[in-house]
Amino acid sequence: MFFRRTVLAGLTAVMFSPLAAFATSLPDLGGKTVVVVTENAYPPLQFVDPKSGKAIGWEYDAMNEIAKRLNFKVEYQNTSWDAMIQAVSDGQYNIGMTGITIKDDRKQKVDFSDPYMRSQQFMLVRGDEKRFTDAKSFGALSDGLIGAQPGTSPFYTAVYEILDGNEQNPRIKLFETFGATVQALKTGDVDLVLTDSVAAKGYVDSSNGGLKVVGEPLGTEDFGFIFPKGSDLVAPVNAAIADLKADGTFDALNKKWFLDYKMGQ
Numbered sequence: 001m002f003f004r005r006t007v008l009a010g011l012t013a014v015m016f017s018p019l020a021a022f023a024t025s026l027p028d029l030g031g032k033t034v035v036v037v038t039e040n041a042y043p044p045l046q047f048v049d050p051k052s053g054k055a056i057g058w059e060y061d062a063m064n065e066i067a068k069r070l071n072f073k074v075e076y077q078n079t080s081w082d083a084m085i086q087a088v089s090d091g092q093y094n095i096g097m098t099g100i101t102i103k104d105d106r107k108q109k110v111d112f113s114d115p116y117m118r119s120q121q122f123m124l125v126r127g128d129e130k131r132f133t134d135a136k137s138f139g140a141l142s143d144g145l146i147g148a149q150p151g152t153s154p155f156y157t158a159v160y161e162i163l164d165g166n167e168q169n170p171r172i173k174l175f176e177t178f179g180a181t182v183q184a185l186k187t188g189d190v191d192l193v194l195t196d197s198v199a200a201k202g203y204v205d206s207s208n209g210g211l212k213v214v215g216e217p218l219g220t221e222d223f224g225f226i227f228p229k230g231s232d233l234v235a236p237v238n239a240a241i242a243d244l245k246a247d248g249t250f251d252a253l254n255k256k257w258f259l260d261y262k263m264g265q
Helices: 007-013 058-070 081-089 135-139 153-162 178-187 197-205 234-246 249-260
Strands: 033-038 046-048 073-078 110-112 117-126 146-148 172-174 192-196 211-214 220-223 226-228
Touching: 033 058, 033 081, 046 058, 058 073, 058 234, 058 249, 081 110, 081 226, 117 153, 117 178, 117 197, 135 153, 146 153, 146 178, 153 172, 153 192, 178 192, 178 211, 192 197, 197 211, 234 249
Parallel strands: 033 073, 146 172, 146 192
Antiparallel strands: 110 226, 117 192, 117 211, 117 220
């Protein structure tokens, strides 16, 4: 989504930097409160557990561990994707997290952390879809519709890698949230949703055969946390990210959320 949003066929899509030297010490933020905003619509990175009603996911676990190591208190808030980057840029929140792709144009508004994950976009379709099997055959399907959020990576991938480069192409149906695009796919209002491997796996695993992935990956994206420009939190969070990569914490989170966790079970 944005240029946002399988795990090798799963975990190959997840990026880890080479094991660097362990950090000998991390900054101490003295217990200050840091407001972190997210969307809770991007499983398994962050979503609302249908059983407990609690917001959970890979990014929550990672941010909680970062807060613990840097000694700050996290206050989580929720907003829509389309409002998030501007709201963080305006200083309404200290950090934004929702599988945000690191892009040069976004760096004009916000600062990014170092990448904490790499993913690729895949074509999510209904489980009984037989009319197309990849981007080329979908493009040739004159009445096929794509659901996307405006301004996101899937939107631009749909325009420039699947369709004809026309951002007004009526074959793209716009929705306010990523969850709404998937719901439209399930109900037959659209025929295709583009999403990264992470979310694709989450939705497919929880669909009981109702959804599947077709075609080859359409791009590579690095995810980072966002901050208001000039934030003094960037360096400490980057140090914590390096620490979490080095000691295997991110590996453990990937196993927990991309291999062990079963959506909807």
